[in-house]
Amino acid sequence: MLASVFTKNLYDMRRGLIWWSVGLVLTNLMIVLVFPSIEESSAALTEYMNNLPPAMTALFGDVQNLTTMEGYLGLELFGFFLPALTLGFGIAYGGGVIGSEEDTGTLDLLLSYPISRRSVLTQKFGAIAVFALLVLVTSTIGLLLGIAMVDSTVDVANLAAAVLNVGLLTLVFGTLTLALTGVGLNRGAASGIAAGLAAITFLMNSLAPLADLPDAVRHITPWYYYDASEVLLSGFVPVNAAVLLAAIVILLVIGLVGFQRRDIAV
Amino acid sequence: MNEAIRIEKLTKSYGKERGVIDLDLVVEPGDVFGYLGPNGAGKTTTIRTLLDLIRPTSGRCWIFGLDCQKQSIEVHKRVGYVPGELALYPKLTGEQTVRHFAALRGGVDMGWVMELADRLDFDLKRHAKAYSSGNKRKLGLILALMSKPELLLLDEASGGLDPLVQQELNKILVEMREAGSTIFFSSHNLPEVERVCDRVAIIREGRLVAVEGVDDLKAKALRRIEIQFERPVPATTFEGLPGVQDVEVQDSRLTFTVLGSIDSIFKVAAQHTVNNVVSHEPSLEEVFLTFYEGGTQDAS
Numbered sequence: 001m002l003a004s005v006f007t008k009n010l011y012d013m014r015r016g017l018i019w020w021s022v023g024l025v026l027t028n029l030m031i032v033l034v035f036p037s038i039e040e041s042s043a044a045l046t047e048y049m050n051n052l053p054p055a056m057t058a059l060f061g062d063v064q065n066l067t068t069m070e071g072y073l074g075l076e077l078f079g080f081f082l083p084a085l086t087l088g089f090g091i092a093y094g095g096g097v098i099g100s101e102e103d104t105g106t107l108d109l110l111l112s113y114p115i116s117r118r119s120v121l122t123q124k125f126g127a128i129a130v131f132a133l134l135v136l137v138t139s140t141i142g143l144l145l146g147i148a149m150v151d152s153t154v155d156v157a158n159l160a161a162a163v164l165n166v167g168l169l170t171l172v173f174g175t176l177t178l179a180l181t182g183v184g185l186n187r188g189a190a191s192g193i194a195a196g197l198a199a200i201t202f203l204m205n206s207l208a209p210l211a212d213l214p215d216a217v218r219h220i221t222p223w224y225y226y227d228a229s230e231v232l233l234s235g236f237v238p239v240n241a242a243v244l245l246a247a248i249v250i251l252l253v254i255g256l257v258g259f260q261r262r263d264i265a266v
Numbered sequence: 267m268n269e270a271i272r273i274e275k276l277t278k279s280y281g282k283e284r285g286v287i288d289l290d291l292v293v294e295p296g297d298v299f300g301y302l303g304p305n306g307a308g309k310t311t312t313i314r315t316l317l318d319l320i321r322p323t324s325g326r327c328w329i330f331g332l333d334c335q336k337q338s339i340e341v342h343k344r345v346g347y348v349p350g351e352l353a354l355y356p357k358l359t360g361e362q363t364v365r366h367f368a369a370l371r372g373g374v375d376m377g378w379v380m381e382l383a384d385r386l387d388f389d390l391k392r393h394a395k396a397y398s399s400g401n402k403r404k405l406g407l408i409l410a411l412m413s414k415p416e417l418l419l420l421d422e423a424s425g426g427l428d429p430l431v432q433q434e435l436n437k438i439l440v441e442m443r444e445a446g447s448t449i450f451f452s453s454h455n456l457p458e459v460e461r462v463c464d465r466v467a468i469i470r471e472g473r474l475v476a477v478e479g480v481d482d483l484k485a486k487a488l489r490r491i492e493i494q495f496e497r498p499v500p501a502t503t504f505e506g507l508p509g510v511q512d513v514e515v516q517d518s519r520l521t522f523t524v525l526g527s528i529d530s531i532f533k534v535a536a537q538h539t540v541n542n543v544v545s546h547e548p549s550l551e552e553v554f555l556t557f558y559e560g561g562t563q564d565a566s
């Protein structure tokens with residue numbers, strides 16, 4: 001497990017992998033198991049939600065869809081809750097790629113070995129991508145189990161596409177944090193900025209239509225391309241996923257270039 | 267260009283903070299080279315620049331003719347490094363740490379690792395977070411020595427080691443040198459550098475002050491000596507002797523500073539009854555103040 005920087009980092013994350021998987025499986029199960037009672041009372045809920053101010057419905061999504069599993073998951077899980085959680089580890093680990101080793105000072109020793117900064121960074125990024133993949137696959141299996149338990153069904157292809165988007169969105173903000181540490185910010189500042197941007201862009205995307213802001217405002221937020229709720233209902237949108245992927249690549253390159261040029265702190 | 271280390275006009279500044287200024291230095295292959303200076307003089311800055319961990323503001327450096335910045339990977343293959351502020355992965359055991367870093371070198375002779383651990387009296391089985399600072403330093407040394415590098419960069423490497431281990435380390439360094447390695451040894455401790463090194467560069471406030479053979483440095487050694495006689499001895503007895511300065515008499519105790527050989531002093535002192543002798547090694551600062559105040563010499 002210690003033969004490369006990539007495997008060492010996965011090895012370091014093994015406990016996190018278990019806890020995040022368990023946590024997300026439980027979260028997914030809990031949300032799915034509530035579905036039958038929501039389904040029953042959906043008429044009353046719809047009426048209630050229709051009386052809420054439009055700003056609230058804009059934030060929480062369209063309640064009309066609560067009667068189907070896809071609509072329910074899109075609203076309750078993929079709309080905010082799940083990505084908010086996965087962004088948590090994305091930002092934490094993204095900030096740690098350079099940040100934690102630089103803070104503790106092990107980066108000095110590591111980079112004195114015959115391994116390039118680019119290789120260190122990409123291997124660590126790869127470890128996070130694999131981590132995200134494993135956590136999301138495990139939690140999706142939990143989700144499918146829950147759906148079977150409540151005798152419901154879901155379009156598996158759409159679900160897979162939505163989960164893929166969660167992974168991409170997580171990596172966008174994780175790589176943003178990585179890029180910020182790459183250009184020289186410390187871990188705390190980078191994580192704070194990334195988390196702040198995640199929240200601001202979420203609000204921009206949700207509230208732009210209400211605030212009469214031009215649609216272009218939404219198009220600069222990753223959440224617009226993420227839109228897993230819509231993917232669950234209508235299927236995979238390759239262009240949107242490609243935009244998220246491009247953002248990850250661009251941020252990774254910024255991180256690499258910044259890291260390549262700067263001094264390593266002691 | 268086959269010098270082990272060549273540094274030309276190296277300047278590194280950190281904003282207002284001092285790094286190194288206009289540094290020129292050459293270390294020949296096979297040298298055990300001391301890099302002596304007080305804390306904050308620029309020793310670590312120099313070594314980290316050689317390893318491309320930080321980039322020069324201006325100037326260039328080479329290791330075995332390879333550009334330290336442009337060919338850093340090639341340089342790293344030939345160098346073993348012990349950082350001054352050594353940090354290790356706390357959750358890995360000593361052995362796991364060795365295996366991880368050995369893998370990054372494409373493998374090392376594990377028999378040699380075991381021998382090093384044995385000679386430095388180091389237990390590889392424990393987790394790094396459980397190691398004392400002395401044990402961490404031993405692990406750092408094993409990591410640097412395990413590939414039998416052509417050049418060893420040791421940044422204050424023997425601090426925190428107990429004297430026996432330090433002795434064993436010195437033996438290992440002698441063996442490495444005999445096998446052809448070059449050793450670059452930074453320290454703020456003059457006696458330590460004198461024990462280990464053949465040549466010494468002295469750095470102060472980011473500037474190279476002198477490069478000398480250790481024998482020359484010893485000849486310049488300044489000691490404060492205190493002799494307790496049975497009966498009072500007049501100051502004039504010692505005042506005329508070579509190298510003796512600042513003679514003070516207090517009852518039967520005589521103190522003075524002496525430069526270079528102390529032989530003549532003992533020949534004279536032996537004519538009286540001596541109860542006790544105390545010799546104080548000079549601090550680096552005292553050496554600087556005495557010899558290098560104001561001017562800098564060319565490094566060659």
